Amino acid sequence: MSLYQSQQALTHRESPQTETPTGRLPTPVWTPDAAPGSSSRTRDPGPTAGSSPFISLPPGVDMQAAMSLLSILQVNSGNQTPGPFVGTNDRNGGMAATEYPEVSSGTTNSSSPALLGRTRGVAGGMGASHGQGVPLSPAWGPGTIDSANAAVGHQEALRTTSRGERHAMADGEHDVRSGAGGSQDGESGVLTAAEKAEVKRLAKAQAEQMVKKALAGLERQYKRSRTKGGKVPNILVRAVQHEMYALMGLERALGSQRKKLHVALPNPLAPGVEARYAPDGKTRWYNPEWDARVDVGVNLEFITAVRDLIREKGGIKHELPSELTENDELIIKAAHTYFRSLRRRYHADHSEEAKAKYEKKLQVDKHYQRRRRRTNILREGMQPFRKVFGRGATEGVEELVISPWQSSEDSGNGDGDQQTRDEERRKAGAGRHALELRTLRWKSRKMRMLYLILAVFGRFQAERGDELDEESTEDFTPAEHDTYLEELRAAVRTWRSITINRNQQFDRFRGPAVNALDLPREDKHRRPIYKECISRKWAKETNEHTQLYKAAGPCPSTFTIFDLELPMDLLPELDQEWMEKVETTDFDEIDDEELA
Numbered sequence: 001m002s003l004y005q006s007q008q009a010l011t012h013r014e015s016p017q018t019e020t021p022t023g024r025l026p027t028p029v030w031t032p033d034a035a036p037g038s039s040s041r042t043r044d045p046g047p048t049a050g051s052s053p054f055i056s057l058p059p060g061v062d063m064q065a066a067m068s069l070l071s072i073l074q075v076n077s078g079n080q081t082p083g084p085f086v087g088t089n090d091r092n093g094g095m096a097a098t099e100y101p102e103v104s105s106g107t108t109n110s111s112s113p114a115l116l117g118r119t120r121g122v123a124g125g126m127g128a129s130h131g132q133g134v135p136l137s138p139a140w141g142p143g144t145i146d147s148a149n150a151a152v153g154h155q156e157a158l159r160t161t162s163r164g165e166r167h168a169m170a171d172g173e174h175d176v177r178s179g180a181g182g183s184q185d186g187e188s189g190v191l192t193a194a195e196k197a198e199v200k201r202l203a204k205a206q207a208e209q210m211v212k213k214a215l216a217g218l219e220r221q222y223k224r225s226r227t228k229g230g231k232v233p234n235i236l237v238r239a240v241q242h243e244m245y246a247l248m249g250l251e252r253a254l255g256s257q258r259k260k261l262h263v264a265l266p267n268p269l270a271p272g273v274e275a276r277y278a279p280d281g282k283t284r285w286y287n288p289e290w291d292a293r294v295d296v297g298v299n300l301e302f303i304t305a306v307r308d309l310i311r312e313k314g315g316i317k318h319e320l321p322s323e324l325t326e327n328d329e330l331i332i333k334a335a336h337t338y339f340r341s342l343r344r345r346y347h348a349d350h351s352e353e354a355k356a357k358y359e360k361k362l363q364v365d366k367h368y369q370r371r372r373r374r375t376n377i378l379r380e381g382m383q384p385f386r387k388v389f390g391r392g393a394t395e396g397v398e399e400l401v402i403s404p405w406q407s408s409e410d411s412g413n414g415d416g417d418q419q420t421r422d423e424e425r426r427k428a429g430a431g432r433h434a435l436e437l438r439t440l441r442w443k444s445r446k447m448r449m450l451y452l453i454l455a456v457f458g459r460f461q462a463e464r465g466d467e468l469d470e471e472s473t474e475d476f477t478p479a480e481h482d483t484y485l486e487e488l489r490a491a492v493r494t495w496r497s498i499t500i501n502r503n504q505q506f507d508r509f510r511g512p513a514v515n516a517l518d519l520p521r522e523d524k525h526r527r528p529i530y531k532e533c534i535s536r537k538w539a540k541e542t543n544e545h546t547q548l549y550k551a552a553g554p555c556p557s558t559f560t561i562f563d564l565e566l567p568m569d570l571l572p573e574l575d576q577e578w579m580e581k582v583e584t585t586d587f588d589e590i591d592d593e594e595l596a
Helices: 003-012 063-076 113-130 143-152 155-160 163-170 193-229 234-247 297-317 328-350 352-389 418-428 445-464 478-492 543-551 573-582
Strands: 028-030 041-043 408-410 435-438 508-510
Touching: 234 297, 234 328, 297 328, 328 352, 352 408, 352 445, 352 478, 418 435, 418 508, 445 478, 445 573
Parallel strands: 435 508
Antiparallel strands: 028 041, 408 435
16 A cells, blocks of 8 residues: 555544644643753643734644654664654654754754754654654744645645555555455454554655755755855966956066065055056056955945956956856955954054054964974875775875974074074985974874874875876785885985975975974864874973863774784884884883873
């Protein structure tokens, strides 16, 4: 029998009826003391002032029968956690709006509780479009109830079950009204065990299909939201900055060592002074009001002109793809960001106090960008690293590669002196303009080794030139594994150190110990530092270090990366010496009992 026939049998069985005065299902009302997601709730006995609207059932549909079918559908749609059904039992209670607050705040991370909550709502409410259930999660907002009321009336949609399915189900089965299911004299609504199992099977199949469609829709929505309000691509940033300079009548120039030459920004025009134009007499050159907001007056005209130029000429002049030239939001975002940077520079040229702040920010930004570049190099090596050692043995590596955990790169002497710095530089074979790497003392041996190995893979992959399939999640075959490692070891034997690289503008070398950084940097994203990331030798040095170590939690049980033994022969010569000399007593020789 079909799901429609089963539902019809349920609605016509003779059983005590419990109806509201209007013949409608009452809306659940959560009590104030009910915890989010709990099943503690009461039922509204009827329409009262200020109560939630009722949900209409089609004429002739028995309320108790509908509620029974709803229970079957919910259990078999995988909605075992708090879900949005009316008439569910305590095990499947209604989902409170506070349980997944991200739902209403716009969070779209596909792995977040918000998305899971929304997916459960779709899964639980899959029957609503067929008259089988009513989604009532408060997190979906009042409009959901209206949609559900309309959906419940469409019982006939149950007939959309494919004709082939109906015929297959009919073969060998007894009709409910004339077979083993009962007679027509009062017991026609009793379902056999086989018929109930078929109802459950159909409900589960429909639920799975609806969940897949819902997840696909949410993924598309998530990707659109990321593109719409996400990070501005570098290619668009460069194009916008070029056009902003041109529209002020300026031209960028590079000096020695590829450093940008200082160019004075135009002063605002005095009242009554006519606007400037390019020699062609048509293109206006703007004089922004540096003390005014970016979105008013001449500044708004300036930003709008930049946007129009990117729209019209960005594809040809800057080779921008159409998805960028047509994305006004990203173009304006890039223009606003650079306008504020130019404003700081203008004030630095006209105020000593502003100049000091500007130069300090430049230093902070420069060091941040250097750490971010190092992070990107490690991430470039992550895919071949995981293919070689296996995804199962490298779980958690992505969460351990972040910018705040990178060594600093500095051109100054720091707390040391020039002579000591030069000695360390010459030992490493680095050039005269090399940057000093300042080690993070708190990092464990395993973390240092992991970062070095990832840097080796990243550099080798860049020099190799071929790109691995980013979509592939399969490990290398044994033959591919051996070939890749053989080529990698051959390349490493030609390197003196991972820090000396002809593809870098400046060499790097490890500076004197006096310049090493003692404490972890502040992370604005508040990502956790796990115990496995922290050097036990460092943790034992001071009470402050010990307290930081004790406050750190262990890594998640899914992390397998810390159990992986990384081969030392994958490191260049100088890096092997550094690891053996500096890190001997870092991780393995000090137990947690010594830090108690």
